[in-house]
Amino acid sequence: MTETMDPQTLAEASAAALWQDDQTTQKLGMTLERIAPGEAVMTMTLTGQMTNGHGTAHGGYLFTLADSAFAFACNSYGQVTVAQHCSVTYIAPGALGDRLTAHARELSRQGRSGIYDVTITREDGTVIAEFRGHSRSINRSFLSAEGSGAQTNREETQ
Template identity: 70%
Template sequence: MIVAQDMTDQQLAEACAKALWSTDNATQQLGMELASVGPGEAVIEMVVTERMTNGHGTAHGGYLFTLADSAFAFACNTYNQATVAQHCSVTYITPGALGDRLTAHAHEISRKGRSGIYDVTITRQDGTVIAEFRGHSRSLGQPLLTDAGA
């Protein structure tokens, strides 16, 4: 059995993502897919369905926020420290549309002590930036994985 301290940084990030994914009902139920994960980084994709459109017929901002928040969560939980959001903000740049395949790419800007800052860019399939998100994280001071779960 591989224990967390014997893993490479990439293996640890993948093990943490697997553990987080196994209980992340919101991300799974919205049809999101974890495309990739690495230390301090994650990419999640989602297709805008009819249920996700607003009164203007565009992607509802709450779903865009949720996509970015999920990518943020996976990125900041790659170090085997249970980590949660402390503060998040989003700027919507252009609307998403029904059928768009959106990609949220989260990457670490800073991680000091128990606090981190992560930026997430959401793009649609043609590369157009839909939204920019910044999340501030806070470690709970406990491991995400148990050695048995690693």
């Protein structure tokens, strides 16, 4: 089925299937603003529960936002793809109420491996974090033959 879809339709179908079971992204109030082959844009508003003892954005929530955008970007080809390695550099603080945007872009995709950069910005355009994710595709289609939902197997991702 995925071979007959144009790349944008495949990216949208993959995102819909991934979104369906992504409880973390949904419960944190993230929104998928844009999806394209190898690219995703997600937004999230920083709540009081997402701030640390300094009153700024907790790094774990920034990492999670970037990781979610990375996941949608690298899973946009219809094949189950997982994180192999990720790192983040925090550049400026986020504050309570900030609307953050994470823009994930594919840098390289060769064989089963990919490299993606994610930039997180505040509404004023200030870059607050840079994230790099290395992905690894597993031998599994993301969409079922009927096009409904993700197919995952815990043992294959470990």
